[in-house]
Amino acid sequence: MRKNESSDKKSRRIDFRLLGRIIKLLFKYYPGLSTLTTIFIIFSAIVSSIPPLFLQRVIETIGKYYETRDWAAARSVIIPQVTLLIVLYTVSVICILVYRQLSAYITQGILYRLRRRMFDNMQYLPIRYFDRNSYGDIMSYYTNDIDAIRQVVAETLPIVLQSSVIVLTVLFIMAYYSVWLMLLVLLGVAVMLWVSRTVGGNSSKYFVRQQKSMGKTEGYIQEIMNGQKVVKVFNHEDQSIRDFDAVNQALYEDSYRAHTFANMLGPIILNLGNILYVLVAIVGGILMINKVPNLSISGLALGISIIIPFLNMTKQFTGNLNQVSQQINFVAMAAAGAQRVFALTDEQPEADNGYVTLVNAVIDAEGNVTESDAKTGQWAWKHPHGDGTLTYTPLRGDVRMFNVDFGYDEDKPVLHDITLYAEPGQKVAFVGATGAGKTTITNLLNRFYDIADGKIRYDGININKIKKSDLRRSLGLVLQETCLFTGTVMDNIRYGRLDATDEECIAAAKLSGADSFITRLPDGYQTQLSGSGSNLSQGQRQLLAIARAAVADPPVMILDEATSSIDTRTESIVQRGMDKLMEGRTVFVIAHRLSTVMNSDVIMVLDHGRIIERGSHDQLIAQHGTYYQLYTGAFELE
Ligand SMILES: Nc1ncnc2c1ncn2[C@@H]1O[C@H](COP(=O)(O)OP(=O)(O)OP(=O)(O)O)[C@@H](O)[C@H]1O
Ligand SMILES: [Mg+2]
Known part of the structure; x- marks a missing residue:
């Protein structure tokens, strides 16, 4: 409970350091253009805050010549003033136009780089990262969170800079005319700031939540899209609608709350501004009538020619504060977005101390x-x-594991004391009940995960010393769940080795038995796979995955259930291809069907993360142990 409260308080504060990071990026990638934009904004802001100076002069002049009726003299003062004002305004408009163009260019450039940095880093994250984060949530870093940053870079930063400059300039002009009235305005501003903090702080909290809820909603939608068939088969449509409703409702509430507070802020500030306006008029009037000595930089006495511009400035002052307060929400959203985006760019890439x-x-x-x-x-x-x-x-493909322990979570061991030995060219099979840890062993060979204890040696070298990319290059992997990419059949095979020629890809397809179905596809090897291969059957997809591993031609192959979804006739085609594929390679094969592992050199029987039996098929049968039971059980079923 306590913990919740403190994290609640924390989330209410906007982390301005994150905005600082965004600004730093702007100046890092676009030092010249960002500086130029800043100068233009400051210039146009100063220009837009000086009219009160002119106004005071003009009123003064009119008052002075009103009595003498010397209009020619009045004109000679007023016309140059007005001309100068027009020139300044024209330059200011040009500045605004230019900085808007620049800002659009810089904003999109920064977003491009942020997306790039996220994706670049994502490619080097450990598998563990993807175990922990939902794909939809990661997706929303690239969409919503980036958009929140866009809003701030393109709109908020210029507005805040512009308004701050205007406020400072106006403050200075105020002091030039009357320090008393300036102090009155400052007092009003203090009240406004306090209100913004209270209300704005509340809305920031919900803007942060909104950003997170958005990620969750996207995550849910993505999951349901992937699982459409399962949803339909189990008549889960209504349930998923209800579940969606829950996440959608949370998103609705967070966004609604965020915006209620946000929408309250504007009118409150505006009305406080109006009150201040009236106060300045009254207090100014009283000071003037009672001839209270004026305190000012200019040394002018307080008169109508000062009070009118002062009222103008008060409006300008509060108007700009209001503008800034409107931006607080975007700042909160961007801070939440930036936090998530930077969390991804800062996420520690997969460590690799390998030097072999x-x-x-x-x-x-x-x-x-x-x-x-x-x-x-x-x-x-x-x-x-x-x-x-x-x-x-x-490179021979000699793999040994010594007393390996491993768990995906430190406190939940999955593999215990695994010791195994695969000589070059040997075929090692893993059998065992589901969840026994077969796939896990292969995950360790790839170093998708690092072992907790023990040793793995590859050609006599500790695999921790081998550079991960090189280790993986030497291992071919056919995953339990096949994964194909959008592109042609040929592209998907070539994924195994990017510099493989068409002929090599076709040869690999022939070897793995995929060629016969590929040539029957409408465009053969050039057939486009849609939706990562959804226009192929599961078995065809596996054949492609095998061909992909074959084209890489690695000395060690890991085949996880590679033949499980292939019919018996195709299986024999694949088996023949695989036998060829396995020639001269060290192979780890995982299969539930014992017929596919019978002719392995060594069979490891796994049970709850331990190797409980090992030997050749004949030896294990003779042992009358678990393998025997599995085998005869399967035999009886057949
Ligand atoms: N990414 C993961 N995070 C946490 N636990 C996991 C993860 N993957 C697997 N496990 C756990 O590790 C254990 C072994 O899983 P593994 O995938 O190695 O089983 P398997 O022998 O390949 O089973 P199957 O024959 O069903 O493929 C299981 O208890 C599983 O719950
Ligand atoms: Mg498995």
């Missing part, structure tokens, strides 16, 4: 390795040592 890299090599008959710039088709690990020496180890 994978290089092209020439390996002679004696096993001597020399690094090569050419594509040799042979690879070696380049291992720099502390003493400045380099060693090269041929």
